[in-house]
Amino acid sequence: INPDNARTWQFRTGSGPNNQTTGMAWINFFNYNSAGQIDELLTPIIDLNTGIVAPFLYFDVAYARYSATLYDGLRIDISTDCGNTFVPTSYFKENLDLATAGTQTSQFTPNNPSHWRRDSVDLTPYIGNNIRLKFVGINGYGNNLYITNVAVNTTTGVVAAMQISPERCLGDSLLFNNLSSGNINTYLWDFGTDASPATANTAGPHQVSYSSAGNKTIILTVDGPNGPATASQ
Numbered sequence: 001i002n003p004d005n006a007r008t009w010q011f012r013t014g015s016g017p018n019n020q021t022t023g024m025a026w027i028n029f030f031n032y033n034s035a036g037q038i039d040e041l042l043t044p045i046i047d048l049n050t051g052i053v054a055p056f057l058y059f060d061v062a063y064a065r066y067s068a069t070l071y072d073g074l075r076i077d078i079s080t081d082c083g084n085t086f087v088p089t090s091y092f093k094e095n096l097d098l099a100t101a102g103t104q105t106s107q108f109t110p111n112n113p114s115h116w117r118r119d120s121v122d123l124t125p126y127i128g129n130n131i132r133l134k135f136v137g138i139n140g141y142g143n144n145l146y147i148t149n150v151a152v153n154t155t156t157g158v159v160a161a162m163q164i165s166p167e168r169c170l171g172d173s174l175l176f177n178n179l180s181s182g183n184i185n186t187y188l189w190d191f192g193t194d195a196s197p198a199t200a201n202t203a204g205p206h207q208v209s210y211s212s213a214g215n216k217t218i219i220l221t222v223d224g225p226n227g228p229a230t231a232s233q
Helices: none
Strands: 010-015 021-027 038-042 055-063 073-079 087-094 117-122 130-138 145-154 206-211 217-222 228-232
Touching: 055 073, 087 117
Parallel strands: none
Antiparallel strands: 010 021, 021 145, 038 130, 055 117, 055 145, 073 087, 073 130, 206 217, 217 228
16 A cells, blocks of 8 residues: 555565575665655455464564664554454564664665564454454655565464455455456456356456355456456445
8 A cells, every 4th residue: 555656565586584585575765755654565364263373473574774863664553354444463663673784874685684583463362353464664764674474373383374265355456367468358367266257258347256254245347457347245
């Protein structure tokens, strides 16, 4: 989510916590001269309903502040209503609390395992819910922020969640994908295995329905390569 349509979370590859090239999300706060702006990175729905014991959010973070007065922040919010409303979790760090490397006035890029730190958030209070998490970057015109290896695990290390739930959200961009071969007249829509219909090979519009575990049905109207035109529940 990019409210000011300026700098925001991006994908890139680089040197990760294990000194190997990996994918990561990052914000270029170094060149983001708009203090106070927030940019948000959302997870898919995560199912904490069945057989979940002591779930924790884990992720690796790398950050260096620019100076004692120019620094940024990271907050993690949570939703239990499909992303309609969010509340802060216990995680909020900024300045030296967020920093994993020394203060520097050049653009920070992690290039050593020591530049990364493993952080976590206890999700035990949210067992019994389908949740969404939001990484909120808070701009202070400081330096670059990176996260990678985002997962929800039990304390024994067994992955307990991080699958997309059968519950669907209105406007969820993960509901379908146009795998066009490059020819504007060629369409191969994949709406998901639990969709009706599951696939289509014309531009549309297509009426696609999803039924959730709570017996709610979401109907999307998909028209051409631009995604949903309307959605109703």
